[in-house]
Amino acid sequence: MKRKGHQYIPNSNPEIKQELMREIGIKTIEELYADIPEKYLLKKPLNLPEAMSEFEVKRHVETLLSKNRTCEDMPIFLGAGCWPHYVPAAVKEVVQRSEFLTSYTPYQPEISQGMLQALFEYQSMICELTAMDVANCSMYDWASALGEAARMASRVTRRNEILVPRIIHPERKATLKTYTEPADISIKEVAYNPENGQIDLGDLESKISNKTAAVYIENPSYLGFVEEHVDEISGLAHKHGSLFIVGIDPTSLGILKPPGEYGADIVVGEAQPLGNPMNFGGPLLGIFACRDDLNLVRQMPGRIIGLTTTTNGDKQGFCMVLQTREQHIRREKATSNICSNEALCAVASAVYMALLGPQGLRELGETIMYKANYAMQLLSRIEGIKAPVFESVHFKEFTVNFDGTGLSVKEVSEKLLKMGVHGGKDISTEFPELGQTALYCVTEIHSKGDIELLAKSLEKIVKER
């Protein structure tokens, strides 16, 4: 029997098409396109591949992907905004449920209670973790969340300057610039103490003024150390009527003080580590939270789910709230243009946080910190290597300086790769003042054996130089 139609298109069968056309009163499909000027209708097929069977597609894609080497093939010590963590099987099971996976934004709440409740629980768990009151149900990533936070701070304070630390992820800074420039917000950098990397409070004090919409810090910092003067920074920001924005890695919050307890007005961050694979850098999951203050909440970007009841008051239920902030209602006056976000990644994070619970999150933080600090110890014993560069407490990432070895980061990393180990991120051009330095990351997925392999390989490279 001759095959008729495509497997994804039930009405592509020629007889069914005929039937539909008869109902409409047309003879050819082209009649439905008759209003398009002739000159624009494509006359020749486009240069696209021929259709493949499902088996062929699978084999083709798998063959291409097999060219990649992943952290299952070798230990990889990269972090810097996207981190290797284990994703429990239960998380994958839940997010593959097609009722979640194939649903749209819950515009019809009565038939979408499942997604709404799951997202409300995500928001609530993020609030518990950060000690904030309100969280939205996601931004694209940490970088775009920061861009939106800066714009929000500027709207709330009617000021147009943001102070950011010199030690910040360069891609986050670049994104912040793209988001703020059209709103005439300027970004000023605050210097760091060269000994310990901590924000230079004197420099902050000299730069903060009644023009400052917000002071932004990252904790742990981009280079992995814990920012210690949070209370002073928070105090300075508030003294000048500025908002205090804190960027976080949520895996640290089982053991580190949450930003809500040191005066943060807005918290942003990256929740990819909570149950989402790295996927070569996307999708990610931007955290956005703030205090329960209507002046802030009304200026928030993104979708927010709230708890309510049925109109007859019988039952608890969930729906989207404060939609008058959003583009589909407010159009050019909306707080942001964001529409689709990373909802399913947020559900993954909700499942992850629920699985770990308070004890698991504390253990996660401890496990990561033990392993990263162990790695620092082993590496710093190697002649010519300094790890970390800064005399501060480090959580899961740390700097490794190779100046004493006479080798560049690039040379070291190439040699490491040949030995089956992937080194950290080369930051020698981002922070030239730190010399030949790389940013290494260790998480709960790195075993003692992986860390020792890294140390032994580096030792060999340094010796054989």
Next chain:
Amino acid sequence: MFRQAQWNEPIIFNLGKTGRVGHILPTVEGEVKKAVGDLYELIPENLQRKNAPRLPELSEPEVVRHFIRLSEMNYGVDSGLYPLGSCTMKYNPKINELLAGLPKLGMLHPYQDESTVQGILEILYRLERWLAEITGTAEVCLQPAAGAHGEFLGVCIMRAYHKLNGELEKRKDVLVPDSAHGTNPASAAMAGFNVVVIPSDEEGCVDLEALKSAVSDRTAGLMLTNPNTLGIFEKNIEEIAKIVHEAGGLLYYDGANLNPILCKVRPGDMGFDIVHINIHKTFGTPHGGGGPGAGPVGVTEELAKFLPVPRIVFDGERYRLDYDRPYSIGKIRCFYGNVAVLLKAYAYILSLGQKGLREVAEVSVLNANYVMRKLLEIEGLALPYNSQKPRKHECVFSAKPLKNKTGVSALNIAKRLLDHGLHAPTIYFPLIVEEALMIEPTETVEKEELDRFIEAMREICREAHENPEKVLKAPHNTAVQRLDEVRASHPQTMALSWRMYRKKLVSKNP
């Protein structure tokens, strides 16, 4: 009749027992602990967490059961028809999920050495070429995470273009038709432009005279959806492009409605300079309850230099990430895009091929016109803007006659459809149609399911005349009945997290 599960599932914070855990982490080796010593001696006192986060304590089966029950109170494309206009809720092929879930992608870090990521770079590079071919643009950037993110990139490129020409100070207006998606004006405003609204004419298309009088040397560009949100093709596109270009503006294509013209007509050929694509609409990737999607942007050769870094380049042997682009607008996010979503689009294009994609377009239009023709027979529904004219992928009915006669509104129809186990269309959009029902069936629905929808619509309109109360109080068969959305957003009762809810309870009953 349809009955959705009603689990009365408690909020997760009210489940579990102290001391339960749902996941055991890898152990820290004793030697590691010994070498590092007490962590809490390392962390400064003032930075230690003293109060554990108040998260629930649950075992793995409890967590799974909770979320599976929640999933049963949710409706997806796999449950049935999902005719949300402008959302293109088509079937999401299962093979694509399987491929995107492979560890060979999941376990890949974005900063890995290029030699270790050649496979994924090849996939992304090819996908860029295919999308450029489909949209008729010179170069495509895959980085935007969603359609609106693509729009933001697009208007940032407009900015960069006028800035380089020394005209940004002057060119402050972005023109947007009154039928446009809300994201268009919101994106333009985010990029610092003034929004100028262009009215539609009697045919539901851009009013050419209004456009002519709106353009000037202040015009930065026009954002247009074609076919527009009424499902009508802007047949004067050549003239529109000419008017905007002659005024020195750029033409932006909102790709939300690309599905019906796949491999039939290309935005680039119609004169569009910047085009975004909704991967999660046109290329069959799931919406996930609101994301993640992907919103690649294609541009003309002249504008390619403004695209974000890095660009994926191929020298005939090796794929590389190129950051050396002095005119680039920089970054709109970290890394390279929602790669796991983009991989599904790559597989989707391979499964359909050029002929299959053309078939997608044609059948999506055929299905929409079939539904339109059948709904025209129903008393109470009207089709504004020339009801004899074929639509493309969607049609927008007005329930105004029904409302005038019976009191049953578009909202009531939407809620009653849920009782039939069908998702509602988009309602009250576009704004130029009163009591709007915006219906996009897509190509992945069989005639029988379309007929089920048509019958449900007929039944509801009959019911509106005979027993309006039943419709006005709908839905009846969903997990919950009508929700109090006013209460949800009222400052006194608003609860945006469990923490906030608890605090409000305590302050009410101290």
